[in-house]
Amino acid sequence: MTEMTVAGLSAVWTQYQLTTLTLIHLNLFGTAMIIILAIGLPLGIIAAMSSRGYLIVSVLNIIEMIPDIALLLLLIPVTGIGAAPTITAAVLYSLLPVVRNTMTGLTSFRPELIEIGESLGMTRGEILRIIRFPLSLPLVAGGIRIAVVYSMGIVTLGGIIGARGLGAALQAGITRNNMTLILVTGLWIGLLAVFMDSVAGLCERFLSKKYGDRP
Amino acid sequence: MPVAIWQHITLAYSGFFISACLGIFGAIIAVRWSSLRVLLQSGSSLLQSIPAFTIVALVVPFLGIGFVPAVVVVIVTTILPVLRNTTIGLSSTDPVLIDASTGMGMTFCQMMRFVRFPLAIHPIFSGLRLSSIVANSVAVVTVFIGSGGLGAVVLEGLVRYHTPGILAGVLPAIFIALSADILLSRIERYLKPRYQ
């Protein structure tokens, strides 16, 4: 192993342009998350309100059974290499937790709460907005948290197939046998991942306390 | 090609079996000593958010490259779902049943055998099925640390940007993952106790 001095570490950092790579990485991650939320949440709501909701979930379940690297690679013939398959794979893979949790969150709680709403003369839309939505937030947050973890993983993998980002630095470290690079990048990704997950976890816990219906 | 498939299965599933055993055993211990359980819960939560590829890379400075380090990576990445799901399954048995069984004078092992374990089959297998899929994914990615297998086939295809080559590696991996999943769900159905 090369010397683990501060100087050594910062040398590795600049040599392999880790700052740039970090930004690319976060960019990919953020883009994926936005698309996931934009598609997943409405899809979850539709699945909850329609009777065919389980079909959507079943289809997504099948996607889950494919190992994530395999999904990523399968997309290459379709979208080429680089950012496109990475973001697509991240979105596809993370849709299930978001859709499933949103659907469950909107539909599974004490039926008497809905009855009260109906007896007050609320429309379906009002029930959705005033009763179902707030009570579903903890579960939805849980689903988003899982999506965060999945997406971080896939974006990291994307480095192998040309999406750049920190995964590429990891790969470089392995192929060039540069332990310092591996350790620096690896720990850095780990920190980022744990940080993202913790933030999502805090939101989940906060929403659970505020809106969770605990008997 | 057959060699690659065999290497893949060996790598993924030897790791899987070891982590399944360790995970279930660890969960039983976690139920026995609840102080350990809190530690495990927070620790595993942390580790689970780290991308698998990072773990693949991080093992190199410590264990080098080759088949054995690859298996270690498979174990580390697959043990967490099993451990978490099994612990949750074993510890969320209906408290009324625990009360009645304790009053009968059951030991911890008897409680596990007659009450907790049979009623936790579904969560345990959920964890196992998830782990099995992760094992396949990691087994492909570990090509970078010299494990051969289907990852090598894929890599060759990638490097030359030759789509059929990529697919030749990916499709068998998917097939293996799906077959294992179906097998596990069959085993679950067989083991699952009947309530009617």
Add this chain to the structure above:
Amino acid sequence: MPQTLAKSGTPWDYITSIHLDSVSKSYNGAYAVRDLSLTIKGGELIALIGGSGSGKTTTLRMINRMVEPDAGTIRINEIPVSSFHLRSLRRSIGYVIQQIGLLPHLSVSDNIGLPLRIAGVHRDEIHRRVQALLSLVRLDPVVFQNRKPAELSGGQQQRIGLARALITEPTLLLMDEPFGALDPLLRRELQHEFLELKKDLGITIIFVTHDIHEAFLLGDRIALLHEGRLHAVGTVSELILATQDDPILSYFIGDDRMPYIGTVPAWNISLPVGSFQIRRPEPGQPEKEAESSEVKVIIHCPENQQMYATFPGKTAKTMPVLSFTHDTSVLEALSAFTKSGSNVAVIETAESPGSPFAVILQDSLLRYLFGHPS
């Protein structure tokens, strides 16, 4: 009363006494049980009654050490329960809870046989005993042995729970509101069946309930717990008598179906000169005289033809209740009191003159005990 000898492996052969000495238990700074001392006699059924939070369930659970007391000791046959091997203790005590706790994935016979299976008893022996116990709780073995708990009604499940508790032939049975989750008719049915069973079993039973009538029906003695303390303990009649001066007790036991307690002042009967035989009226039938061995009430009818009663140690309270002739039976006299004028059942058997006198008027439950001479 007959005691069954326990199987080898239990810490005692039969129970002579259970002592709770100044037992206390608190949770989060609040007392669940506070300085409770109680002696339970071998072979009796003692009912622990009280409101929610009175500590009766906690007390029960301290006996088989499901809960450990913070202070005080519990002794069975003079030996502290803490000195017995924990699982050996629990295997010698039958434990029945309100929610029953049948394992949903095991059949009825597997559930009943489970305590024996844990103890390593041979499979054939287990099978034999399970069949016997199913019959004991009035369930046809052929029909029920292979069913799963989910297929059973609440009453059937509770019978299975009892069978499971009895299969190890315990000499002590702990029951925590076993009939509480059942509907009133079913509860009545099971209470009466259990009463019969209790006589056949002849073991020590500690029975927690919030239902006063259930306690009176089943209990040889009753202990009232209030806010974690033992408020009163005694036989049915002793407690009824004590309600006169005890507001908490009368709150618990007093009932508008028992008009003479709490609302109607006690009579003043000076006793005894002759004896009446209780006549049991049956609707539409000529009056039959009760068996002379059954109940004897010794009452004196003074010249002014009024009925009085005195209770030991209490100042005489007089109340010209009603007038009757020598021919009027006590029963008729009393039934004039009840608004419903309902059927009467004689339950207690004869005891010697001088024992306390109490009358409870309820729809179908009326106990006559003995008059006390003034």
